[in-house]
Amino acid sequence: MTLSVKRQVALQSHHTLGCPATTEYWTEVRSLNELVEACRYAKTHQLNLLPLGGGSNVVFTQPFEGLIAKIAILGKQIGNNQGGKVIVEAGAGENWHQFVCWTLQQGLSGLENLSLIPGTVGAAPIQNIGAYGVELKEVMDKLWAFNRETEQIKQFSVDECQFDYRDSIFKQPSSPWIIAKVAFKLSAKFQPKLHYQPLKQLLDGKSVTPQQVSDTVCHIRASKLPDPSVLGNAGSFFKNPVISLEQFKAIYQAYPEMPHYQAGSHQIKLAAGWLIEQCDFKGLYQGDIGVHEKQALVIVNKGNGTGREVMALASQIAKKVSEQFGVQLEIEPRVY
């Protein structure tokens, strides 16, 4: 056995919210063999197994009683051409942003709008990461996942992943799948996607390169979102709610300035950050935990705030938004 398992490991530095918590068992898996070993170890010792990437979309509210397997499977390679697209594969443990930068250096475009999203390649499909008008499902070709129950590897097509807005088959709490490798379909010929308003404002009408789009996305993100290495956070804490046209019309009468976006023919997506701001939570702190002063969608931890305090503030926010607007907010990160 090559697997090294540690006991009672602190999790504070292993997730971007930085709340104090521990795990009973901890290991790092660098290969498929080690992933199999970790799953068998958990089975033999009757432990819950939690795969962890960069920890940028999780909240730990209590000590984790089980085995956390940090997915550190590396490797990236450019494959063959398929229908004008270049297939590029990456191990689940690759850092997402570094992988995006590497594809750009290879002269391949497609991932530039998703620059600077924290985390790993393997976690990117979990909630179908999206930003600046592009979602992962548009650029993914296929992925390979390991079933911890049957110990089988399965190749998933995009359709089989059942991607939705910040959701997929893998985000379900009962999912037995651990993603080991992801393939992307990228382009040697650049077709910029600049329809998202902040990008449109800065770049539309100009002749741009994929690197310029990436740089612009990084610049906008850095100006709007707190850097988790400076101020603990898990990015957007709530999904933008999607409501029916009827419900939207009722709210819109009272709040005609409310930002909203078409989401299909009979549904409207609202900006959760705006709703939270209207409820006066922006910049509000309870001890070390608070709502970021520039972006109301982000809950931050100034130091030693706990996961329970994060969830308590999130509940207050959701309750007030529900009372004021009749809209239910759904939490984006996974809570343990």
Ligand SMILES: Cc1cc2nc3c(=O)[nH]c(=O)nc-3n(C[C@H](O)[C@H](O)[C@H](O)COP(=O)(O)OP(=O)(O)OC[C@H]3O[C@@H](n4cnc5c(N)ncnc54)[C@H](O)[C@@H]3O)c2cc1C
């Ligand atoms: C500042 C900031 C900005 C962000 N901006 C965005 C954004 O613009 N768009 C967006 O969509 N998200 C955003 N996020 C959220 C986050 O970066 C993404 O969800 C990212 O994909 C999480 O990657 P991770 O490796 O950190 O996952 P983790 O937090 O480690 O894990 C998240 C979940 O995935 C599971 N998981 C992790 N790896 C695997 C695997 N290999 N197989 C199976 N399950 C796995 C974990 O068990 C957990 O349930 C942001 C977060 C931060 C902190």
